[in-house]
Amino acid sequence: MNDMLALAKRNVLCYFRDRSSVFFSLMSVIIVILLYLLFLRDMLISANPPIDGMDRLVDAWVLSGILGIIPVTTCAGALQTMVEDRVNGRDRDVLVTPMKASAIAGGYIISTFIVGMAMSAIALVLSVAYLGMTGCPLSVAGVLTTVVLMIPSALSGSIIMYAITSRLRSTGAFSGLFVTMSVLIGFLAGIYMPMGTMPEGMQIVGMLVPASHMASLFRQSLAGEALNDVFSGAPSEMVKSFRTDMGFDISLMGFEFDPFTSMVFVLAVTALFFIIAVMGIRRR
Amino acid sequence: MMTAIVVEELRKSYDGFEAVKGVSFTVREGSFTAFLGPNGAGKSTTISIICSLLQQDSGRVSVFGNDASSLESRRAIGVVFQDPLLDGMLTVRENLEVRGAMYGLSKDELRHSVEKALEVTDSMEFAGQRYRTLSGGQRRRADIARALVHGPRLLILDEPTSGLDPRTRRTIWDTISRLNREQGLTVLLTTHYMEEATDADDVIIIAKGEIVARGTPAQLRDEYCTDSMTLVPANLQAVERILEGMGVAYDTDKGVVRIGLSRTADAVPIISALQGMVESLEVRSGTLDEAFLEITGEGSE
Structure with a gap:
């Protein structure tokens, strides 16, 4: 256990002392938020019924969606250490120790998790500050739930991205993969465009991505209050179709996920990738 | 142990x-x-x-x-x-x-x-x-x-x-x-x-x-080091005659005579026999570096 934490500590130190990598991780968060404010916001608001408070609901909707994908888009910096270790042969210094393969994987995952949590926390603080300033309805319970949800979100993001990148042997492949993943995940999880506007096939693929489920859970916890506020007294049919189109409620081939089953799905997929990750660490 | x-x-x-x-x-x-x-x-x-x-x-x-x-x-x-x-x-x-x-x-x-x-x-x-x-x-x-x-x-x-x-x-x-x-x-x-x-x-x-x-x-x-002596003769033919008379193997290159020795002390009788016929000479112990090149076959390349 100590060995795993020592490796994690080392990775986190290497990451945070390299100021440029921290800066670019933060940039990726800030760019997505700016992208939304400058381009997507008006389009999304006008696409929905002109109810009072719709703009604030859409704000809360997009920010909670972004929270769902942040662990995926920001773990590049932390995982970069791992790929560089391998490319430079620096992993030999770890492989000669009596550390088990699972502990080595665990060390890299924990550090990625910590970075994902830190970045999610920064994004959450910025989001809550923005929503609070613009007068979006928020509840303390909802924000606290969001904080708790950040844990499984960062955990699944770091494990899955670790497993995907743990076999790469070049930094070029790594950054290429990351750019692709970061763009793709935003669309698959319905962050930039609502789920309901995507073709059915894409929706099915999107539902298989754990980040979509996390985004849905974040929408419920962080934008739930705004949703209730905007649709108070509205016909239940209308609320239901909005919830489905905007990815508050998600379903896969007729199966409707609730928060519990979504969580089970996320954790099951994460566990699967953890096994893949551990199997990936074999001595050459 | x-x-x-x-x-x-x-x-x-x-x-x-x-x-x-x-x-x-x-x-x-x-x-x-x-x-x-x-x-x-x-x-x-x-x-x-x-x-x-x-x-x-x-x-x-x-x-x-x-x-x-x-x-x-x-x-x-x-x-x-x-x-x-x-x-x-x-x-x-x-x-x-x-x-x-x-x-x-x-x-x-x-x-x-x-x-x-x-x-x-x-x-x-x-x-x-x-x-x-x-x-x-x-x-x-x-x-x-x-x-x-x-x-x-x-x-x-x-x-x-x-x-x-x-x-x-x-x-x-x-x-x-x-x-x-x-x-x-x-x-x-x-x-x-x-x-x-x-x-x-x-x-x-x-x-x-x-x-x-x-x-x-x-x-x-x-085991692997060879000692050697090199000399610059005053008169090459005279030196060659004496070396042949003593049965010593040698080779010459650009007027320099090189003689392989199994140990450096073997140089003493040769030097005394060549008294007055040599301008300069050097007796060298083989170095481990040479032995290494010899052993690994790098020397001949």
Whole structure:
């Protein structure tokens, strides 16, 4: 256990002392938020019924969606250490120790998790500050739930991205993969465009991505209050179709996920990738 | 006395290239053993298998009686790699603490062993500096401290002095031999400088994936070194007549006569017979460097 934490500590130190990598991780968060404010916001608001408070609901909707994908888009910096270790042969210094393969994987995952949590926390603080300033309805319970949800979100993001990148042997492949993943995940999880506007096939693929489920859970916890506020007294049919189109409620081939089953799905997929990750660490 | 390393019939190929072709040797506990060979001879492959970084195709490697792939074996070994592997953004002390913890040391053990490793390698004065700000010699010291942080019984160094200036090379070398003599650490190091191997207790010479010679430096010198005498004759024909009369084999090149000797003392009767016929002469002991080139077949190329 100590060995795993020592490796994690080392990775986190290497990451945070390299100021440029921290800066670019933060940039990726800030760019997505700016992208939304400058381009997507008006389009999304006008696409929905002109109810009072719709703009604030859409704000809360997009920010909670972004929270769902942040662990995926920001773990590049932390995982970069791992790929560089391998490319430079620096992993030999770890492989000669009596550390088990699972502990080595665990060390890299924990550090990625910590970075994902830190970045999610920064994004959450910025989001809550923005929503609070613009007068979006928020509840303390909802924000606290969001904080708790950040844990499984960062955990699944770091494990899955670790497993995907743990076999790469070049930094070029790594950054290429990351750019692709970061763009793709935003669309698959319905962050930039609502789920309901995507073709059915894409929706099915999107539902298989754990980040979509996390985004849905974040929408419920962080934008739930705004949703209730905007649709108070509205016909239940209308609320239901909005919830489905905007990815508050998600379903896969007729199966409707609730928060519990979504969580089970996320954790099951994460566990699967953890096994893949551990199997990936074999001595050459 | 126990053997530190036993290697039996070790083989390893990469993509059809046979890097190590059935190598066997032992390293005595407490010895200072040099593993000598030209680049690409299979040294690093063998070392990597001993450190469990590579899996052999066949053969057996044990370290203090444990299979090289076992956790006990990894705990018993401290490795200094050829290239610097510590983290540039971390201080030397942080690097050691992190590495020590990877060997499962507790906080208290760690504090004690990090200080000890810094001390025996004279790394105390730059322990608080980031690794990337260190000079080449300081880095090497820190690398050795890293290798010692978990208290290994066997120290393996892969070309520890490569890329260092002669003075720094000397001090690193002194540190390593002190660890061997004073701390009783078994040392196995690879080098392609014969000159470095002369300080070792045992020398194992590897070339093209096979062991071509082994022994103490003195044994190797006796066995493989050839002494010689070269002379510039005042009158070449007169000298040649006398040498032929004595039955001495020689060859001439641009007016210089070269005579092979089995030992330098054999030069004395030849010199006295050539009294007054020689302008200058030199008698040379063969060096281990020449022997090494001879043994590994590099000399003829």
